[in-house]
Amino acid sequence: MDINIPEVVAEMTEAFMRYEKALTTNDVAVLDELFHNSPLTLRYGVTENLHSYDEIRAFRAGRPSVGLEREIYNTRITTYGRDFATANTEFKRKNSTKTGRQSQTWIRTADGWRVVSAHVSLLEA
Template identity: 60%
Template sequence: METDIPAVVAEVTAAFERYETALVTNDVATLDALFWRDPRVLRYGATEVLHGWEELAAFRASRPSKGLARTLGRTEIHSFGRDFAVANTTFTREGQARLGRQSQTWVRMPEGWRVVAAHVSWMD
């Protein structure tokens, strides 16, 4: 299996950056579009456990739209073959000393790259 194929890493990096922009601007439509629209998708957040696209969409719709800006730290994106990749990053929020961590599993679907699993947590 080929890993870190430059063209694939570039595609996933673009999708990751699109996600990040949507996240900090609260572009709910784009966030919803970038997750796999399936009952098997999941996101474990800092304060929530979401199973299925409908739970994710409901969370996004009710999430506060203020205080979303953040600064990314080390971001690593790796591909495994042409249709599977992982993205991991650290982040901080203004006025907070703790470090956040985010991981995403991306899969190439017929409609494009989609997150099939995600996790966000904080280090105290």
């Protein structure tokens, strides 16, 4: 298996940065698009455990739309072949003493790269 094929890493990085922009601007339509529409898709957040695309979509619809700006760092995109990837990053929100971690598993579908599993956690500063 080829790991980190340059053109696949570039595609995946573009998808990840599209997700990041949608997250910080509360572009719910893009966020919904980038999660794989499946009952098997999951997202574990800081305060919630979401066990399907429908639960994730419902969470996004009620999510606050202010204070979403953040700085990301130590981002690692790793591809395994042409159709499977992981994206991990650390982040810090403005005016917060906490840092966060975000992990995502992505697959390539007929519609493009989609998140199938995600996890977000916070650490005390």
